[in-house]
Amino acid sequence: MTLLTVRDLAVEFRSGVRAVDGLDLDLDAGQVLGVVGESGSGKSVTSLAVLGLLRDARVSGEIRFDGRELTALDQRSLRRLRGDRIAMIFQDPLSCLNPYYSVAFQIAEAYRAHHRAGRKQAQRIAVRMLERVGIPEPERRAKAYPHEFSGGMRQRVMIAMALCLEPDLLIADEPTTALDVTVQAQILQLLRELREEAGTAIMLITHDMGVVAGLADQVAVMHQGRAVERGPVRDVFHRPQQAYTRGLLACVPRIDGPLPDRLPTLGAAE
Amino acid sequence: MSLLEVRNLVKRFPVRHGLTRRLAGHVTAVDGVCLVVRPGETLGLVGESGCGKSTVAKLITRLERPTSGSIQFAGRDLAELDAAALRPVRRDLQMVFQDPFSSLNPRHTVRQILAGPYRYQGLEPDQPAEELLGRVGLRPEHADRHPHEFSGGQAQRIGIARALALRPKLVVCDEPVSALDVSVQAQILNLLKDLQDEYGLSYLFIAHDLGAVRQISSRIAVMYLGSIVETADRDTLFAHPAHPYTHALLSAVPLPDPDLEASRGRIVLHGDLPSPLDPPSGCGFRTRCPKADELCAAERPQLRTIAPGQQVACHYPERTP
Amino acid sequence: MILYLLRRLAVTTAILLVVCAATFAIFYLMPADPAQGACGKACSPERIAEIRTTLGLNHSPLVQFRDYLAGIVSGRTYGSGAQAVNCPFPCLGFSFQTDQPVWQLLTGRLPVSFSIAIGAAVLWLAVGVGAGVVSALRRGSLWDRAAMTAALGGVSLPIYFTALVLQYLLVVQFELLPYPQAVPFTADPVGWAQSMVMPWITLAMLYAGIYARVTRGEMLESLGQNYVRTARAKGLPEITVVRRHALRPALMPIVTIFGMDLGALLGGALITESVFGLPGVGKLAADAIASADQPVILGVTLFAAAFVVLANLLVDLVYAVLDPRVRALG
Amino acid sequence: MTVLSQVTVLRRLLAQRSAALALAVVAGLVLVAVAAPLITWIAGSSPTAFHGDAVDPALGGLPRGAAGGISTRHWLGVEPVNGRDVLARVVYGAQVSLLIAVLATALSVVLGTALGLVAGFFGGWVDTAIGRTMDLLLSFPSLIFMIALISAAPGVDRRLLLVVVLGFFGWPYVGRIVRGQAMVLARGEFVAAARVLGASRRALLLREVLPNLTGPVLVVATMSIPGYIATEAGLSFLGVGVQAPTPSWGQMIATAVPWYAADPAYFLIPGAFLFVTVLAFNVLGDAVRDALDPRSKRR
Amino acid sequence: TGGGAGATVTGAAAVKGGTLHVLSTLDLEHLDPARNYVTSSQDVSRLVYRTLTTFAAAPGQAGGKIVPDLATDTGRPSDGAKTWTFTLKQGVKFEDGRPITSKDVKYGVERTFAAELPEGPPYARTWLAGGESYKGPYKDPAGLASIETPDSSTVVFHLNRPVADFGSAASLPMFAPVPQDKDTGVNYDSRPFSSGPYKIDSFEPKKQLTLVRNTSWDPATDTVRKGLPDKVVIDLGLDAAVVDQRLIAGQGEDANAVALEPIGPASVGRVLNDPQLKSRLVTGDSINTRYLSINTKHKPLDDVRVRQAIAYALDKDALRTTRGGPIAGDLATSLLPPSLGYQAEDPYPSKDGKGDPDRAKALLAEAGRASGLTLTLDAPASTAGKAQAEAVQASLGRAGITVKINEISTSAFYSTVGNTSQEHDLVIAGWSPDWPGASTYLPIVFDGRLITGQGNNNYSQYDSPAVDAQIDRIAAMGDPAAAQAAYGQLAQQIMQDAPVVPFLWDKAPILVGPNVAGAYGHIAYVGRLDLVSLGLRK
Ligand SMILES: Nc1ncnc2c1ncn2[C@@H]1O[C@H](COP(=O)(O)OP(=O)(O)OP(=O)(O)O)[C@@H](O)[C@H]1O
Ligand SMILES: Nc1ncnc2c1ncn2[C@@H]1O[C@H](COP(=O)(O)OP(=O)(O)OP(=O)(O)O)[C@@H](O)[C@H]1O
Numbered sequence A: 001m002t003l004l005t006v007r008d009l010a011v012e013f014r015s016g017v018r019a020v021d022g023l024d025l026d027l028d029a030g031q032v033l034g035v036v037g038e039s040g041s042g043k044s045v046t047s048l049a050v051l052g053l054l055r056d057a058r059v060s061g062e063i064r065f066d067g068r069e070l071t072a073l074d075q076r077s078l079r080r081l082r083g084d085r086i087a088m089i090f091q092d093p094l095s096c097l098n099p100y101y102s103v104a105f106q107i108a109e110a111y112r113a114h115h116r117a118g119r120k121q122a123q124r125i126a127v128r129m130l131e132r133v134g135i136p137e138p139e140r141r142a143k144a145y146p147h148e149f150s151g152g153m154r155q156r157v158m159i160a161m162a163l164c165l166e167p168d169l170l171i172a173d174e175p176t177t178a179l180d181v182t183v184q185a186q187i188l189q190l191l192r193e194l195r196e197e198a199g200t201a202i203m204l205i206t207h208d209m210g211v212v213a214g215l216a217d218q219v220a221v222m223h224q225g226r227a228v229e230r231g232p233v234r235d236v237f238h239r240p241q242q243a244y245t246r247g248l249l250a251c252v253p254r255i256d257g258p259l260p261d262r263l264p265t266l267g268a269a270e
Numbered sequence B: 001m002s003l004l005e006v007r008n009l010v011k012r013f014p015v016r017h018g019l020t021r022r023l024a025g026h027v028t029a030v031d032g033v034c035l036v037v038r039p040g041e042t043l044g045l046v047g048e049s050g051c052g053k054s055t056v057a058k059l060i061t062r063l064e065r066p067t068s069g070s071i072q073f074a075g076r077d078l079a080e081l082d083a084a085a086l087r088p089v090r091r092d093l094q095m096v097f098q099d100p101f102s103s104l105n106p107r108h109t110v111r112q113i114l115a116g117p118y119r120y121q122g123l124e125p126d127q128p129a130e131e132l133l134g135r136v137g138l139r140p141e142h143a144d145r146h147p148h149e150f151s152g153g154q155a156q157r158i159g160i161a162r163a164l165a166l167r168p169k170l171v172v173c174d175e176p177v178s179a180l181d182v183s184v185q186a187q188i189l190n191l192l193k194d195l196q197d198e199y200g201l202s203y204l205f206i207a208h209d210l211g212a213v214r215q216i217s218s219r220i221a222v223m224y225l226g227s228i229v230e231t232a233d234r235d236t237l238f239a240h241p242a243h244p245y246t247h248a249l250l251s252a253v254p255l256p257d258p259d260l261e262a263s264r265g266r267i268v269l270h271g272d273l274p275s276p277l278d279p280p281s282g283c284g285f286r287t288r289c290p291k292a293d294e295l296c297a298a299e300r301p302q303l304r305t306i307a308p309g310q311q312v313a314c315h316y317p318e319r320t321p
Numbered sequence C: 001m002i003l004y005l006l007r008r009l010a011v012t013t014a015i016l017l018v019v020c021a022a023t024f025a026i027f028y029l030m031p032a033d034p035a036q037g038a039c040g041k042a043c044s045p046e047r048i049a050e051i052r053t054t055l056g057l058n059h060s061p062l063v064q065f066r067d068y069l070a071g072i073v074s075g076r077t078y079g080s081g082a083q084a085v086n087c088p089f090p091c092l093g094f095s096f097q098t099d100q101p102v103w104q105l106l107t108g109r110l111p112v113s114f115s116i117a118i119g120a121a122v123l124w125l126a127v128g129v130g131a132g133v134v135s136a137l138r139r140g141s142l143w144d145r146a147a148m149t150a151a152l153g154g155v156s157l158p159i160y161f162t163a164l165v166l167q168y169l170l171v172v173q174f175e176l177l178p179y180p181q182a183v184p185f186t187a188d189p190v191g192w193a194q195s196m197v198m199p200w201i202t203l204a205m206l207y208a209g210i211y212a213r214v215t216r217g218e219m220l221e222s223l224g225q226n227y228v229r230t231a232r233a234k235g236l237p238e239i240t241v242v243r244r245h246a247l248r249p250a251l252m253p254i255v256t257i258f259g260m261d262l263g264a265l266l267g268g269a270l271i272t273e274s275v276f277g278l279p280g281v282g283k284l285a286a287d288a289i290a291s292a293d294q295p296v297i298l299g300v301t302l303f304a305a306a307f308v309v310l311a312n313l314l315v316d317l318v319y320a321v322l323d324p325r326v327r328a329l330g
Numbered sequence D: 001m002t003v004l005s006q007v008t009v010l011r012r013l014l015a016q017r018s019a020a021l022a023l024a025v026v027a028g029l030v031l032v033a034v035a036a037p038l039i040t041w042i043a044g045s046s047p048t049a050f051h052g053d054a055v056d057p058a059l060g061g062l063p064r065g066a067a068g069g070i071s072t073r074h075w076l077g078v079e080p081v082n083g084r085d086v087l088a089r090v091v092y093g094a095q096v097s098l099l100i101a102v103l104a105t106a107l108s109v110v111l112g113t114a115l116g117l118v119a120g121f122f123g124g125w126v127d128t129a130i131g132r133t134m135d136l137l138l139s140f141p142s143l144i145f146m147i148a149l150i151s152a153a154p155g156v157d158r159r160l161l162l163v164v165v166l167g168f169f170g171w172p173y174v175g176r177i178v179r180g181q182a183m184v185l186a187r188g189e190f191v192a193a194a195r196v197l198g199a200s201r202r203a204l205l206l207r208e209v210l211p212n213l214t215g216p217v218l219v220v221a222t223m224s225i226p227g228y229i230a231t232e233a234g235l236s237f238l239g240v241g242v243q244a245p246t247p248s249w250g251q252m253i254a255t256a257v258p259w260y261a262a263d264p265a266y267f268l269i270p271g272a273f274l275f276v277t278v279l280a281f282n283v284l285g286d287a288v289r290d291a292l293d294p295r296s297k298r299r
Numbered sequence E: 001t002g003g004g005a006g007a008t009v010t011g012a013a014a015v016k017g018g019t020l021h022v023l024s025t026l027d028l029e030h031l032d033p034a035r036n037y038v039t040s041s042q043d044v045s046r047l048v049y050r051t052l053t054t055f056a057a058a059p060g061q062a063g064g065k066i067v068p069d070l071a072t073d074t075g076r077p078s079d080g081a082k083t084w085t086f087t088l089k090q091g092v093k094f095e096d097g098r099p100i101t102s103k104d105v106k107y108g109v110e111r112t113f114a115a116e117l118p119e120g121p122p123y124a125r126t127w128l129a130g131g132e133s134y135k136g137p138y139k140d141p142a143g144l145a146s147i148e149t150p151d152s153s154t155v156v157f158h159l160n161r162p163v164a165d166f167g168s169a170a171s172l173p174m175f176a177p178v179p180q181d182k183d184t185g186v187n188y189d190s191r192p193f194s195s196g197p198y199k200i201d202s203f204e205p206k207k208q209l210t211l212v213r214n215t216s217w218d219p220a221t222d223t224v225r226k227g228l229p230d231k232v233v234i235d236l237g238l239d240a241a242v243v244d245q246r247l248i249a250g251q252g253e254d255a256n257a258v259a260l261e262p263i264g265p266a267s268v269g270r271v272l273n274d275p276q277l278k279s280r281l282v283t284g285d286s287i288n289t290r291y292l293s294i295n296t297k298h299k300p301l302d303d304v305r306v307r308q309a310i311a312y313a314l315d316k317d318a319l320r321t322t323r324g325g326p327i328a329g330d331l332a333t334s335l336l337p338p339s340l341g342y343q344a345e346d347p348y349p350s351k352d353g354k355g356d357p358d359r360a361k362a363l364l365a366e367a368g369r370a371s372g373l374t375l376t377l378d379a380p381a382s383t384a385g386k387a388q389a390e391a392v393q394a395s396l397g398r399a400g401i402t403v404k405i406n407e408i409s410t411s412a413f414y415s416t417v418g419n420t421s422q423e424h425d426l427v428i429a430g431w432s433p434d435w436p437g438a439s440t441y442l443p444i445v446f447d448g449r450l451i452t453g454q455g456n457n458n459y460s461q462y463d464s465p466a467v468d469a470q471i472d473r474i475a476a477m478g479d480p481a482a483a484q485a486a487y488g489q490l491a492q493q494i495m496q497d498a499p500v501v502p503f504l505w506d507k508a509p510i511l512v513g514p515n516v517a518g519a520y521g522h523i524a525y526v527g528r529l530d531l532v533s534l535g536l537r538k
């Protein structure tokens, strides 16, 4: 069943930049859609457009979520949807957490925005969520502030916050880019588990082909605001149809396989 | 015969905290590092964020003064020299930085930037800016522009041109491609390789991206919590990592191949890099190591040779098959 | 923490000591000889010499400075014998003009300065911060532009100009208010408020302008933070997003400047008090300077400086309480 | 960090209508100040000549005629009591007020930049010493202090004294900003790059760091000029301004204070000039800051 | 307008009771009788304490008459006016009800010798026998032998020289009684013990002085003070413009208020244009003369022709305008004002007092100064001081004399110009005698032998042996009328040398609230209202 359908999405900023330009995407419930592309290809803008969080921009096209057209919704209904049915985690977990509040408060806050719950109850749920994302000693750590956490733990907090409402869709915008490989592996493992346990669909935005290969079912390759290639992950990786996709795959130095003397580059020299 | 030989390099920083700016202790950012770079080779230095890679680079280029240890370069101990004595040495020892924009003075034109090396060394420029630009694949008319008029890749080329102006023997590259987009990374890696071939340069190439390190290095050193845990030839390291950390690191790198990813066995380490403010006793890696035991807590393993061209600092290295 | 406070207090004392020494040094530049001033129109050189002895002006500057400092810490006795005058701790000397203890003069003036400063602060915080927040939320709107133009106008209006125009309009022309007078709040709250309205507005015009601009800037900054985006993505109501996630961080720098401004004002709003003729610490300073009443000038300068440095200290402590990043490490 | 070229900055500056207007006002004022002799020559007046016939001694020297004695002879009226031409005094006052403000700004910028740069760049005890000095000066009740200092120094040219005193108490504001910037810049990789190339400390300071401070320094300079104009006026108001019969706006307002009810024009005219000038500089300061800030997008 | 003529305001007469408000721009410098030496404080202190003699409570020249106060008469001279005897009235009491004795008077005079209380008049110290060596009652509790108190109501002063007007001097606050057990030294200033109709309820310097009725005061013993209001509240340190505005409005409590100081120039137009306000303006005569002092010791001012040129050049009318125009007084033609009973020709006449630059230029040319000269004027840095300085500058400028203004902060002004080494060429000054008459004026200001390095009052540093001889001659005269005439001639003699250029004989235009009665300017308090006669209409 299709959870999210994006058709001919275009985002134009007031400055005249068309960050997204005719994008089509499809994501089924419980599936992982990897969205890859170079910097500036419009990945983040797309995710924000889905949540209706873009300001100063003209959004056109269709964004259909669970049968509802999001572009037609008013702010109120969108707000109800946010967090509750569509959750989001971002690239830089430190700057995404408010330094003035404890992590449990920030998780509980998300819960209380959509459920009638007392402070105490919400706090308990926050602790449970922290435990679930693998924070050791969750009772004690709940009172801590974001700066007292390492990068990986902060991203776990973000994930806990996103998942406390058991959303249908999790949009993860570069969730591991700021992290070291060993920590990245932990977070990817966590996402994998969550998807299996809760059946949450994930829109995974990244520029790392490896991350997509390890987690996604479907993949969309973005270039200059549109999806130049879409399909099941195996097809796209093993039989890329577009030269752009092939270039993207080839220009990344790998730790396995043959070692080329010179790396192939994407397009002409800049 | 080595160009650069670093022995037991240590750097401690005082750390002050909070409102009171009280001395909270010392961070041992670099804790007894030993490295050798031979003429014409590239030594790759990898490790996680905060493990001390940049500090090593700054110590070698003497942007920081070491707490202890020696840095033998071209027959002299750089650790001992003062600013005036260092100046002539710097002609042979240059550096390329991570952020291509912040490493170029935004107020200077490219021409001024490229004249800097000669000016600061008190030399007459022997290569005009246009020539230097040509070497790194930029056009002569770029000379009169300011850095902000370039893309990240182009700016990094300018940084490389500047480092090469004095025809150095060793170039320390601190994450020169980390800030760049994937497609541009490849171009810079190719350029560095071409220049090495052309001028017989040696590189100390610092990165956290194992793929990039593999692409450019002939030998690789793996760093963890301020120390080198393993050094090996490139192929040996990727084929037979001996230190559990190297092993975990390699297994954590996602491969851009869905089938391989699905089938591969993963070692997922627990926890994060310990704080260098309060390092664990004994082996620095023991808090995350699946093999750790009492010995690891009690005694710090020394770097020892376990195979030709492979040294490791571990009580229980992986066996070479 | 205790240690920190002690160290800060030591630094504070050092600052005050330097302020004190500098002010003292100025006295030796001053053309007005207090002895001659006191001597009046019927004066002989012998009499001047006598007065110098009584006022302790015959000692070297260094000795006078030492005696002065000693007086602050432990009180001191002027003169000797039957006429000895005891000046208890904290002794800032006696006014040459009125012979009153400077400390008593200062504390007597405080209620007026406090009334002015605190009332004005409430007003400008409410108006300035409020307008700044609304402007930031409606960036580019008509409101924003109008508010920011008004703020710029407020910032550009010299205080004495505002004060006199207000007085002309409200008192002379339309007779809405009486001339400001020092009415104690306890004696007549209405009269007190009536007298304070103009000083409040005068100061608030300036500071509200400054605060509106700072608040707007800080709000725009914090509204652009990623955690505000996170808060929205959680589906929080916009009002909560603004209040909890944008305003609170934006208030931190405002706390800093507020502490400094309030500290400076509590030490006397020189121009405002002078224009409206309100006997606060600032007016005391102006009068003391005009009459070369050196002990009073010295006292006021120290007093005002003390308010500023104490406000600084307080701001730092408040910061430590409000900002978990500082608090944890403190 | 991107840096905009001078041309871009100027273009961005002029693109703001308010800024262009403010720039025009400032330019106009400078012109008026410079051309003061010419203007008074055309208007046929002098800033010091008494016109006893323009005032009515029987009424305490109130100007004859409406609105402070505005007439074809005296375009902005005359001062009460002595009948001096207000226009002439306002334009000469512009000269004095602007000169003092600009020179005080220059002094505080030079001091502030030099000390802030050294403090921020070298850090350590140098920074501690300079930083503490700045803290100290900032916690001085400077207005009281300035008045005491100025009234204590007789016989010195007040204009010079004002410049020195204002500049002296003003430099920490510049110093603080420069210090902060210099601290960031000193950690910048381009400074490290110059070090690796063997640059001396002098070269690092002057060639690498200093040019990057022009933006912030320009902003504080533009912002502090109105502050100094207002402070000079305030000091004149409190009786320690330039000496009679030299006109400055503050001193004009100060003498007009007792007359604010009897002859409002006398009070309002220099006040309006002062207000417009300070406003124009403030607008300009804002605009320069916005124009120099690469992040700021035009609304 | 003659002194006090326009003073009686029409309407109901004053009744007893109510609260009188006095609005003052000044601070009362010193209320301690030993230190009280400025006219504003003396005007106020007359409500609080009584002296041996005092001025009559009357407008115009009549106010200059000395009348008995605590004493039964104005003093009985003997020994060729070297011994003066006063007898205290019966029934005079302090505020606590104890009788006032001759000891209290003696102690009060002795206090003026104390260095701690320095500001008072010098007369006791210079005139009383043995005064040079006496250090005051704090250092010298034995007391001064030359003041005798044979019984509790008789006090005898033994002088070291004949003083014809000692009876006038006895009107100074220093001749007020001070009970020794109430003396608090320097702190006595804030609460002098009352012998008059009012006692001090509270006093906050620079803020407010509140006086309430002294029930021990017996009106039967006092022919001068009326003591009508129950309470007198004096607001201090107000802004001059605010005082004017408040009295112009005259609303609320301000209806019961009077100003202590004359209205400012800025209010003159408003008041004179409004008949209602004009009727509330009281213009009192004053014995103050304002003049421009010319430093005769400086070149080329040592040349009498240059000084005369300045006398011709000065635009007295412009100077008067800075003080409010004609209402502020009459242009001075001589050193001694008509209010002291003198009339004299102006030796340096000009049309309407606007100066005669041509005569001045001619005199300068004669003195070989045709090319002009540059002089420095010392002026106090007050609004009025600056305005006057600019007027001097402008008017002398017409004769080719360039004047540079040296602003001196008001507090330092007199000590600076009183320092002969710091004084410049010109000083704007003036003099009020301590009591009507020339004896505390010409001998102090123009006696060349009294020039001192510091604390000098002779700002022109005028040193003429002929004048000094005249001064001595007049001082020895026993007949006051002859002395007065002689002073008149002496003044003309001095004018010929032009050491000073008199420009204004002050008048004090003072506003009173609509409900205040009995207001007139008192000549001895330089035209300020005689506070003891004020009362409220209802
Ligand atoms: N608020 C905005 N106003 C104007 N242009 C914007 C805005 N946000 C993004 N853009 C532009 O839109 C384009 C796409 O940006 P986006 O952030 O989606 O890229 P991305 O694919 O997420 O890149 P990255 O990998 O660097 O995160 C870029 O050219 C960017 O400059
Ligand atoms: N000047 C300094 N003062 C205090 N601590 C420092 C300083 N410089 C570096 N450190 C600390 O030393 C440790 C090593 O830092 P370094 O920058 O060398 O790491 P890195 O390996 O280069 O990390 P990254 O991959 O993030 O660049 C870190 O914990 C860092 O916080």
Ligand SMILES: [Mg+2]
Residues within 6 Å of the ligand: A043, A044, A045, A173, A174
């Ligand atoms: Mg992005």
Ligand SMILES: [Mg+2]
Residues within 6 Å of the ligand: B053, B054, B055, B175
């Ligand atoms: Mg690094």
